[in-house]
Amino acid sequence: MKAVRFDRFGGPEVLGIVDLPDPRPGPGQVRIAVRAAGVNPSDWKKRQGLMDEELPQTMGYEAAGVIDQLGQGVTDAAIGDRVFGFSTEGAAQAELAVLSHYAPIPPSLDFPGAAALPAAIETATRALDQLHVGGGGTLLINGASGSVGSAAVQLAVVRGARVIGTAGPANHAYLRSLGAEPVAYGEGLVDRVRALAPDGVDLALDVAGSGVLPDLIGLADGPEHVVTIADFAGAREYGVTFSRGDSGRAVHALAGIGELIETGRFSLPVARTFPLAEVAEAHRAGEGGRVRGKLVLLVD
Template identity: 75%
Template structure:
């Protein structure tokens, strides 16, 4: 089967489409003929050697496709079903992938949109769970207009929280459409937030990693009420919780996405697609930043 792989660290040019043996599912797993696979910031960080040190490496943790093989003990899913979910081995950018956590694709979604959801929605849900966001809270989301930030905004609003989100002025109307009250990031952020919430902010979620943890701590009254998804060094320095997948995934949300979308509480992000063979260009776009759309590789 064709799959994305790199054998050395470097720029997008090190990415290759290679032939690899077909994977097979273990107990509780399913294999899919991949129709679409998500592209994430971690992809280019891995490619540059900023995360995992081993070589060679495959890529891709989220995918959507059609089940073509089921492992021992699998119930409720059969060959031919449309599913989406997580490839625990990070090899979903391929013609076939094994999913360890999966759910039926909501009928209203195509494969590309379905593949855009697992990582952003799981990450956002995990962060909200760890912060303990609940009805009546005021939550500040730093970096609210991207795929993870947008999911966090909508899921927090669905819980009954008031959400203030930072973004560039060009994205303020978008944040309003998600249910957030927008503020511009940059100098003077603390004053702008306090003018919106004179009674204070209860919790803060940092998605952007833009060096604002001290301001967030001041706004919520202590590091214990702040969580970052993007600033591990700042988290260590300021005593803030840094959340990553190995701290316990919120995979339960895969089975909840359909109802959230059907009820209007979660709108999928805009999607920009690339053929699998253009993975290098997709990573160039991802690494350049500033793209609100979720990047997805289309297979077949």
């Protein structure tokens, strides 16, 4: 099969398409003929050598496609089913991928739309679970307009929370459409939030990693009410929880998202799609910023 791989660390130019043996599903897993695979910031961190040290490495943790092989003991899916989910081996950007956690693709979604879901909804759900977000409280999300941030906004609204989200002015209308009250990030953030919530907020989630943890701690009345997914150094310095996948993934998010999508309570836009062979261009677009929604690779 064709798959994305790199043999040395560096810029997007190190990415290539190579021939690899077809993977086989293990117990409880399914193999899919990949139709679309998501691209995430963790991909370029991995490519730069900031995550795993071994070489060579394949790419991709989320994909959508059609099941063509079942692992031993799989009873909740059949060959030919359309599914989306996680490749824990990090090899989803390929013609074939083994999914360890998966769910049916909602009827209204195409393959690119489904491939955009897993990482964003898992990360958002994990952080909301760690914060114990529920009804009746106010949640401040720093960096609310990106894929994870917008997922967190919608999932928190579904839980009954009041959500205040930071974003650039160009994305304020988008945040309102998701059910959040937007504020501009940058200098004066605390005053703008207090204009909406004079007593501060109950909880805060940092998605952007823009150095605002002290402000979030002050607004949420203590580091125990703040979670970051983007500022590891700041979390250590200020005693804030840093949410990471190796501490337990919220894979239960996959099973419940279909109903929210079909009832109009959740959506995650696909910003751009690229053929698998143009994976380097997808990385350049993602690293350049200013992308609202997910980047997705298409597999013929």
